[in-house]
Amino acid sequence: MITAMWIRSTMAYRTSFVLTALSNFVATGLDFVAILLMFSQVDALGGYGFGEVAFLYGVAATAFGTADLAVGSMDRLGRRVRDGTLDTLLVRPAPVLAQVAADRFALRRLGRITQGGLVLGYGFAAVDIDWTPLKALLVPVMLVSGAAIFVAVFVGGAAFQFVAQDASEVQNAFTYGGNTLLQYPPSVFGKDLVRGVTFVVPIAFVNWLPGLYVLGRPYPLGLPSWVAFASPLVAVAACALAGLAWRAGLRSYRSTGS
Numbered sequence: 001m002i003t004a005m006w007i008r009s010t011m012a013y014r015t016s017f018v019l020t021a022l023s024n025f026v027a028t029g030l031d032f033v034a035i036l037l038m039f040s041q042v043d044a045l046g047g048y049g050f051g052e053v054a055f056l057y058g059v060a061a062t063a064f065g066t067a068d069l070a071v072g073s074m075d076r077l078g079r080r081v082r083d084g085t086l087d088t089l090l091v092r093p094a095p096v097l098a099q100v101a102a103d104r105f106a107l108r109r110l111g112r113i114t115q116g117g118l119v120l121g122y123g124f125a126a127v128d129i130d131w132t133p134l135k136a137l138l139v140p141v142m143l144v145s146g147a148a149i150f151v152a153v154f155v156g157g158a159a160f161q162f163v164a165q166d167a168s169e170v171q172n173a174f175t176y177g178g179n180t181l182l183q184y185p186p187s188v189f190g191k192d193l194v195r196g197v198t199f200v201v202p203i204a205f206v207n208w209l210p211g212l213y214v215l216g217r218p219y220p221l222g223l224p225s226w227v228a229f230a231s232p233l234v235a236v237a238a239c240a241l242a243g244l245a246w247r248a249g250l251r252s253y254r255s256t257g258s
Contacts, residue, residue, distance in 0.1 A: 024111030028065075031183060032057060032119055046187035051126030052215055053185060058120025059139075059207035060182035063146030064175075065112035070147075071101040071154045072109060075168045075175075078161035087255055097246055100158065127215065135214050138228070145231035146206035152238035153178065153201065155246050162249030178203045186212075186220040194220045205234040 035057065039050045048056075077100055080086040089099045129135065157171030164170065178201070186194050186208050198204040198221065205227075212219055213228035 020108040021111040024108045025115050026111075028061070028112045029115050031061075031180065032115070035183070046185045048185040048187065048217075049127075051123055052217075053183075054119050055123030055127055055215065056185060056207050056211050057183040058116050058118075058123050059142060059146065059211055060179055061116025062113055062120055063116075063143050063206050064150050064179040064182075065109060065116050066143075066147035067150035067154060068112060068175075069106075069109040071151050072106065073103045074100055074154045074158040075171050076100070076103060077158045078164070078168050081161060081253065084255055086253065096250060097155070129214060130216060138210055138214060142207060142210040142231055145210075145235040148235035149203060149206050149231070149238050150175065150179070152235070152242040153203065155239075155242040159242070159245035159249035162252055174201060182207050191221065198223075202234050202238060205231040 032054075035045075035050075035053060038045060039053075043049070045053055077086070080089075080100070086096075089096050092099065153174050154171070157174055161168070161171065178197070181189075181197065182203060186204070194204065198209070204220075209219060209223070210228045210231050213225070219225070219227060
C-alpha cells in the first residue's frame with residue numbers, strides 16, 4: 001500500500017522519474033568506469049580478465065540493486081528512532097519492517113539494476129564459459145540468493161540502529177561497501193578479509209563462491225566445491241538471523257519520551 005502510493009507519486013512526474021533513474025544509472029556506472037580505467041593499464045586484475053570481473057561485478061550490482069530497491073530505505077530508521085517518528089508506524093495495522101522498507105520507496109533505483117544487468121550481459125558475452133545445465137541454473141539462483149543476503153544485511157544494520165541510533169554510515173559500510181567489495185575478484189584482497197565476508201558477514205555467497213564455479217575458477221581459502229551451491233541456505237539463515245535481530249531491536253525501542 002505504502003509502496004504503491006510512492007510509485008503513483010513518482011509516476012505523476014514521469015519526466016522527473018526518467019531523469020532521476022538515468023542519473024542513478026550513470027552514477028552507479030561510475031564504479032564500472034573505474035574498472036575500465038584499471039584494465040586500460042593492466043591485462044588482468046588479481047589473475048582475472050576483464051570479462052570475468054565484469055561477470056562478478058554484474059552479479060553483485062544486480063543483486064544489490066534488487067535489495068536496495070526493496071529495502072534501501074532501512075537506513076532512515078536511525079533518524080526515526082532519534083526524533084520519535086517511529087511511534088507513528090507502531091500504531092498502524094501493518095508490520096513495522098514493511099512500513100520502514102516502503103518509506104519513500106525510490107523507483108529510480110531501477111537504474112542500478114539496469115546498469116548491473118547490462119554489465120552482467122556483457123560478462124556472459126565476453127567470457128568463454130563451459131556451460132552446463134547446473135551452471136545455467138546457478139546463475140538465477142545466485143541473483144535471487146544474493147539479493148536476499150543483501151536484504152538481510154540491510155535489515156540487520158537497521159536493527160543495530162535501535163541501539164546506536166545514529167549508525168546509518170556503519171550500516172552503509174556493510175551494504176554499499178560490501179557491494180563495492182564484491183565487484184572485484186577475491187584474489188585482490190587479503191585472506192583475513194575474505195574469511196570475514198565468508199564466515200562473519202557472508203556476502204561472499206552473493207557472487208564470489210557461486211560465481212567462481214560458473215567461471216571454472218578455484219575457490220578462495222581452499223573451500224570445498226559444494227560451497228558454490230550453499231547460497232540459498234546462507235540466504236535463508238542470514239534472513240532468519242536478521243529477523244531475530246530486528247524483533248529484538250524493536251522490542252528494545254522505548255521512544256523518545258516526548
